[in-house]
Amino acid sequence: xxxxxxxxxxxxxxxxxxxxxxxxxxxxxxxxxxxxxxxxxxxxxxxxxxxxxxxxxxxxxxxxxxxxxxxxxxxxxxxxxxxxxxxxxxxxxxxxxxxxxxxxxxxxxxxxxxxxxxxxxxxxxxxxxxxxxxxxxxxxxxxxxxxxxxxxxxxxxxxxxxxxxxxxxxxxxxxxxxxxxxxxxxxxxxxxxxxxxxxxxxxxxxxxxxxxxxxxxxxxxxxxxxxxxxxxxxxxxxxxxxxxxxxxxxxxxxxxxxxxxxxxxxxxxxxxxxxxxxxxxxxxxxxxxxxxxxxxxxxxxxxxxxxxxxxxxxxxxxxxxxxxxxxxxxxxxxxxxxxxxxxxxxxxxxxxxxxxxxxxxxxxxxxxxxxxxxxxxxxxxxxxx
Numbered sequence: 001x002x003x004x005x006x007x008x009x010x011x012x013x014x015x016x017x018x019x020x021x022x023x024x025x026x027x028x029x030x031x032x033x034x035x036x037x038x039x040x041x042x043x044x045x046x047x048x049x050x051x052x053x054x055x056x057x058x059x060x061x062x063x064x065x066x067x068x069x070x071x072x073x074x075x076x077x078x079x080x081x082x083x084x085x086x087x088x089x090x091x092x093x094x095x096x097x098x099x100x101x102x103x104x105x106x107x108x109x110x111x112x113x114x115x116x117x118x119x120x121x122x123x124x125x126x127x128x129x130x131x132x133x134x135x136x137x138x139x140x141x142x143x144x145x146x147x148x149x150x151x152x153x154x155x156x157x158x159x160x161x162x163x164x165x166x167x168x169x170x171x172x173x174x175x176x177x178x179x180x181x182x183x184x185x186x187x188x189x190x191x192x193x194x195x196x197x198x199x200x201x202x203x204x205x206x207x208x209x210x211x212x213x214x215x216x217x218x219x220x221x222x223x224x225x226x227x228x229x230x231x232x233x234x235x236x237x238x239x240x241x242x243x244x245x246x247x248x249x250x251x252x253x254x255x256x257x258x259x260x261x262x263x264x265x266x267x268x269x270x271x272x273x274x275x276x277x278x279x280x281x282x283x284x285x286x287x288x289x290x291x292x293x294x295x296x297x298x299x300x301x302x303x304x305x306x307x308x309x310x311x312x313x314x315x316x317x318x319x320x321x322x323x324x325x326x327x328x329x330x331x332x333x334x335x336x337x338x339x340x341x342x343x344x345x346x347x348x349x350x351x352x353x354x355x356x357x358x359x360x361x362x363x364x365x366x367x368x369x370x371x372x373x374x375x376x377x378x379x380x381x382x383x384x385x
Contacts (some may be wrong), residue, residue, distance in 0.1 A: 033326025108171025311366025
């Protein structure tokens with residue numbers, strides 16, 4: 001009988017206790033896997049940002065608009081390759097509960113700003129040429145069952161037209177996707193001119209500028225030049241990299257990383273205490289057996305390794321089961337959540353961090369019982385039997 005067989009038999013000698021401990025660890029890693037996947041998606045904006053892409057917003061707040069004239073003025077700055085603009089529409093489809101992320105943009109410069117967006121060539125041209133075209137992300141199209149050729153109304157809960165209505169009619173002439181599943185495809189864009197000409201108020205204003213520099217090394221220079229250009233104007237600007245802008249936008253909803261750390265940390269601390277005390281109790285119950293093993297010639301370091309391996313094995317079994325269940329759950333909701341959380345999946349990074357935590361948990365919960373087992377005195381232990 002080898003050590004692995006002994007470890008396995010000792011681990012499951014009391015099946016109910018082993019099952020309950022495994023379930024406890026499973027739940028902790030299930031929470032870790034699910035929250036880790038959500039955290040990865042939530043913070044992916046910075047990772048997906050282009051190195052040479054800058055965002056310019058009103059210094060007061062990114063929800064405050066800027067004059068349309070800023071667009072052409074920024075394009076003349078040295079080091080700028082392309083400038084696009086976008087404005088939040090605040091749209092919904094039929095019912096206010098059916099919110100649609102929609103932006104008014106300049107078609108040509110917007111597509112140049114985001115080359116990662118892909119679509120058939122004829123649809124791309126249709127978007128450029130068709131004034132009332134709505135370019136829809138594939139996830140959004142799937143959510144509402146839209147297809148190319150559909151005519152739909154989108155209503156704004158912010159903007160109103162000169163005729164007193166707040167509904168714009170669009171022809172879906174193109175659907176975009178991206179090669180990378182993590183690139184959002186859960187929104188729609190349309191021609192700024194079509195939107196702006198009908199506005200009852202706040203016309204000739206844009207929400208933010210998207211700037212592509214000729215090289216990332218020009219980012220700081222261009223950022224300073226843009227902000228200096230509009231210094232002391234009624235609408236001063238703040239220009240940052242796209243990664244920094246995305247991070248700041250995510251932080252508007254709170255420090256998600258800190259919240260996840262608190263939740264996962266609480267779960268792991270609880271499991272650590274439960275499993276640690278249980279392992280100490282289990283080893284104490286086997287003091288006589290350990291004394292017999294030493295009598296038969298098992299050296300103390302070997303017993304130490306066996307007890308520690310028992311704890312690590314228990315933690316790994318529960319951890320892998322928890323991560324596997326988390327993967328199944330995330331895969332089950334990924335399609336339904338694609339319109340809100342594109343690219344939702346249990347990443348390899350989260351999985352391997354989970355495996356590392358499982359090993360660490362096993363080491364932490366097993367170190368004290370292993371030391372106690374190693375220190376068992378044969379005469380004292382057998383005398384208690």
